[in-house]
Amino acid sequence: MRSFKSVLIFACLGLPWMIGCPEANADPAGKKAKSIDELAARYDVSSCKECHEEIYEQWEASAHAKSIFGIGARTAATIGTTITKGLMTWPYSGVKKPEDVKVKHLMLCAKCHLPQLEEATDDVAQEIVKAVFGLWDKAIKKESVKKLRKINVNCLICHQKKAITHKWAQGFPQKDAVYGSQEGAHEDENYPNMKKSEILHESVFCGQCHGLGPNFEFEQPSQCATAYGSYLFAYVSEGGHETCQSCHIRKLNKGHVMPAYRDPDMAAAALRFEVDAFGYYWRKNKVEGVTPLAVVRVEMTNKTGHEIPDG
Numbered sequence: 001m002r003s004f005k006s007v008l009i010f011a012c013l014g015l016p017w018m019i020g021c022p023e024a025n026a027d028p029a030g031k032k033a034k035s036i037d038e039l040a041a042r043y044d045v046s047s048c049k050e051c052h053e054e055i056y057e058q059w060e061a062s063a064h065a066k067s068i069f070g071i072g073a074r075t076a077a078t079i080g081t082t083i084t085k086g087l088m089t090w091p092y093s094g095v096k097k098p099e100d101v102k103v104k105h106l107m108l109c110a111k112c113h114l115p116q117l118e119e120a121t122d123d124v125a126q127e128i129v130k131a132v133f134g135l136w137d138k139a140i141k142k143e144s145v146k147k148l149r150k151i152n153v154n155c156l157i158c159h160q161k162k163a164i165t166h167k168w169a170q171g172f173p174q175k176d177a178v179y180g181s182q183e184g185a186h187e188d189e190n191y192p193n194m195k196k197s198e199i200l201h202e203s204v205f206c207g208q209c210h211g212l213g214p215n216f217e218f219e220q221p222s223q224c225a226t227a228y229g230s231y232l233f234a235y236v237s238e239g240g241h242e243t244c245q246s247c248h249i250r251k252l253n254k255g256h257v258m259p260a261y262r263d264p265d266m267a268a269a270a271l272r273f274e275v276d277a278f279g280y281y282w283r284k285n286k287v288e289g290v291t292p293l294a295v296v297r298v299e300m301t302n303k304t305g306h307e308i309p310d311g
Contacts, residue, residue, distance in 0.1 A: 033120040036127050036147050043116055045155040047188055058256035059155065067113045068128070069148040071262065073135055076148055079109050080132045090220065101129045108222045112209035114151055115161060153209075162208050163197040170198065203231060206244040210310065227310040235305035242305055261309065270308065272301040 033039035049056040059065055069076050087095040087105055095101055102122040103110075106129075110117040117124065127147065134144030155178070163179035164170050173179065178186055179197035186194040199205040207228030214223045231244070248258045252265050259266040279292035286292075302308050 034123050036124060036131075036150055039116060039120050039124055040150040042119070043151075043154060043156050047190060048155045051187065055256050056155075058254065062257045063260060063262075064153040064258065066149065067153040068110075068151055069145065073145075075109075075113060076132045076135055079106070079128075080135075082109060083129065083132075093220065098129050098133060099126070101125055104219075108215075108218060108220065109224075111215060112211075112225060113153070115153075115157060115209075116151075158200075158205075159197075160191075162205070163195075163200060165199055165204060165208065201243065201245055203228065203243045203245070206248075207231075210244070225310055227306040230307040230310075231305050234307070240305050244305075247304070270302070270304045272303055274299040274301075 033042055045056075063071060067075065068079075070078070083095070083098055083101060083105075086108075087093045087101065088097065093105065095105060103117055103120060103125045106114075106117060106125050117128075128151075131144040131147040134140040135148075137144075159178045159180060160173045160175075163173050174193065174195065176191055177193035177195045178188070178191045179195045180200060181196060182194055183196050184194045186192055197205075210225045210227045212229035212232075213226045214221045228244075231240075247269070248260070248266075249255060252259055252263075252269065254263075254265075257263075261267060261270070275296070275298050277294065277296045280295045281290070281292045
């Protein structure tokens with residue numbers, strides 16, 4: 001056991017001094033996006049559709065394509081609640097009103113829902129905040145919806161920004177490359193290179209957002225996604241060997257839609273229900289006009305590799 005610990009310490013502490021490169025999508029001049037439009041342009045994936053039309057259409061139908069707006073504006077509403085019921089109530093947050101919200105505050109949500117926000121100024125944070133609260137203002141609702149749908153988790157987030165986890169060991173994602181299962185040329189003038197990602201088909205890739213639990217790197221730790229944590233500690237540790245991609249991409253054959261709990265086929269595959277219901281008279285007294293008690297027994301079995309619900 002002692003030698004095993006030594007190896008881990010060497011692996012964790014020995015590598016950081018070896019490699020260092022600039023962040024992939026950061027502007028070479030160090031400039032940050034100053035508007036939603038500028039941030040959306042920096043992560044424009046419209047050219048992907050030319051060669052990957054089917055995958056692009058699957059992504060458009062996915063929750064990832066609505067990562068800030070959400071399904072039925074649920075995510076945007078939760079961000080609004082985080083501001084009014086969280087940030088504005090915490091005495092040391094620096095937020096007394098929505099106009100005080102900065103990028104660092106929104107990263108509680110944006111770490112996963114819009115990781116590229118770290119490359120933007122506080123002006124963008126304010127634009128997002130105004131759009132979130134604008135969803136309940138009839139005069140600007142349409143414009144607010146339009147703005148929030150411009151920014152999301154898209155091709156470049158998965159196939160570039162998040163394609164490498166161990167950056168000190170493997171280097172940082174290249175700005176002119178997309179990452180997948182192959183190396184070579186890529187027919188896109190903006191991204192002419194194709195690089196191999198060692199993690200794209202591994203659960204750790206998804207675990208970057210669908211995480212372990214509390215995000216202790218923040219000044220105010222937040223907890224949302226915990227699927228990867230329960231996957232590791234309650235599934236893999238018991239001998240489970242399926243990956244996130246196995247169930248959410250391949251088995252249902254829905255590709256980059258990556259269905260989750262709202263998808264009826266996914267729900268059917270993930271859960272097993274046994275239901276028994278009958279009428280019951282107390283002490284068998286069947287008195288005319290008396291309605292029997294309804295006894296319903298429901299047993300639900302989770303067949304996934306992680307806890308349900310997550311988040």
